[in-house]
Amino acid sequence: MLQASSRLAPELMASLSLKVENLPKNSLAYSNCIYLHPGAVAVLKGSDQAPESGEPRPLLLQVGFHVFLALSHKSVTEGCFALNGLQRRCASLTLNQTVTLNVFQPTAKEAAASLTLTIDLLTKAKPAKPVEVDTDDLAERFKETYMDHIFSQGQVLAMDFEGFKLEVVVTLIENLEETGEESAMMNKLGQVLTPTSMLFAKKGGGSLNLSGSAQSGGGGSTMFNKEFDFVKLGIGGLDEQFNYIFRRAFASRIWPSHVVKSMGINHCRGMLLYGPPGCGKTLIARQIGKALNSHPPKIVNGPEILDKYVGGSEEKIRALFADAEKEQQAQGDASQLHIIILDEMDAICKKRGSGAQGGTGVGDSVVNQLLSKIDGVDALNNILLIGMTNRKDMIDDALLRPGRLELHVEIGLPDLKGRNQILQIHTTPMREAGRCTAEAIEKLPTIAEKSKNFSGAELEGLVRSASSFALSRAIDPKDLR
Structure with missing residues (x-):
């Protein structure tokens, strides 16, 4: 038998021991309520104190570390209470298990300021194309459906939205009154009230495309490791250059995608680091992955791209962008940043028509393939290509225009x-x-x-x-x- 949590209101000690059973109707699964026999509801409500306002107070029952809103249903067996499969899984319950239900009275500590929710389709069969979801409409519907409900972090629920069955996971709860200790609690509770705001993110690899302003963002403020330090990474004398790189290449990626879209701008897709040998260009490439919460950078030396077989060099270029293409198709704007670093870039990106690589035309084909991947017809918005060279004058001009390697940063001698x-x-x-x-x-x-x-x-x-x-x-x- 589950023991009641110590977070009960001291004046409310009413409880009942009931057995777990299935819902009487499948349509009730999307309410996130638990259902009791009318007699059990009358007993529990009779022990509850009437609010001063005279309005009926929702019956909230604590089951282990979770709190559910309870309703009566005449089809529920006397001596039992009914839950759906997701609720039983979250509360670690099995059918016919006897559980003690305790009346729970929320306090100001449970008032949720915001909920961050991850959503995906509940059905296993994936649609042919991603389903478009307006997060503003979803937030309004969620608040209407689950007003006064109390959720715990990590809780999973089913929701019906515009004919689609959604699986919703409560990933983060921020309460109005919160201390650092309560913020770290695994069984943290938050009640949906009128001021509560909703933020949605789609599950990785899911079949949804999110639009609207109620999004939690793609890479967002978590892009950089909170404890990284350039000095600890062995990078010195480049403070001014890093400030410039941050403003041009990363600042737009910290904001939620809908803010960037409303401004009509695209992220910076590429930068070129150039300057004398030994000034830190390669060092930046080796250490940049430790400063970012993104996919590990793909670091490739220019000469490694060249292949003795016809079309082999172009195939290697396509392979560098394959993971970014796949993730953008699956997750859209929620895709994480993919960083590709090309050291000694002048070896493969010489000006076209210059007769590089012995006049075979391989160099021209490699440049063409790179141009199409960075800013072609199906341009990617989740990549950052970092090229490094000592000979900027040898790089093809088409690569250096805005929209491709538009950010040119000179890594010169330190002051x-x-x-x-x-x-x-x-x-x-x-x-x-x-x-x-x-x-x-x-x-x-x-x-x-x-x-x-x-x-x-x-x-x-x-x-x-x-x-x-x-x-x-x-x-x-x-x-x-």
Whole structure:
């Protein structure tokens, strides 16, 4: 027998022990109510205190960690209460199991400010094309249908909307009065009231297309890891460049898709990082995946694209975009960001007609294939192509126009602040291990001033050279004989 939760109102201790049974009618499954024999409802309501307003108060019953709105139905067997299959699964109940139902009185703590709900079609058979759902209409219908209901995080319910049967999962509850401790509770409860707002997201791989303003967004504010730090990732001296990249490439992706659509803009699909060797272009490629909550970046060196077989190079380009195409077809604007990084891009994207790759025309075909994938007829809106090169002048002009690699960021030699930051990064392990003297640490700013025109790679080499002298002083040449 399930034990009642301690979250009952102290003045309401009425309870009944009843057996679980199926719903008397399948149409009742979409109400999210539990149904009792009229005699049981009369007993429980008779013990409830009448509200001061004189209006009838809905009968809410607690079943384990869940609270359901209860209604009477003459077809329910006396001594039983009826639930649908989703309710039994959420509450971990089986048919004919005896359960104690307790009257529950909600307080201000259960008043929900907002609910975030994930939806999908309840039927197993998927339609030929995605079903269009207006989230504004759905939010209004949801509030009308489930007003005064109390939901718990993770609860699953069935809903009938415009002839479609939906499976709705309560993924997040935000209450009006909430502490940090209550926010983290697994059995957190929230009651749907008039001020409660609804946000909807579709299930990954589902068969729905969402429109309207009541969407929770695609990648949204969770795109970046909350605890990432460029210094911890080993990236220094690029603060200005990262601010520019964030504003142009990522700012629009943080907003919900309906906001971006209302402005009539598309996300930035590509950027080109160029500059002298050793200034951090490849380092950014290696570490950018750790800063983003997206799919792991696909990192490809330009020469790896080339293939000895006819059409092989173009096939490799198509394979880079295949996952993004598949996810956009399935999830639309809710698709996560796919990042593709092409290092040494000048090896495969030379200007067409220049006779690259020995005049075979492979280079021209690769460029054409890349152009069609970035901004062709079926352009993708969930990709970010990052190209890197030391020779921007060799890249085909069609790739550099807005809509393709429109963001051009020069990763140049670091300034004084950047050089000091890079030296701090490369000496961090030896400083933390106590292998660096206080005198050497104090002279790092001086070294940064004297290393003007050093690249990041040259500063790293400088630290390695200094450490080699330290290691050699600790070795007796006689020990090497």
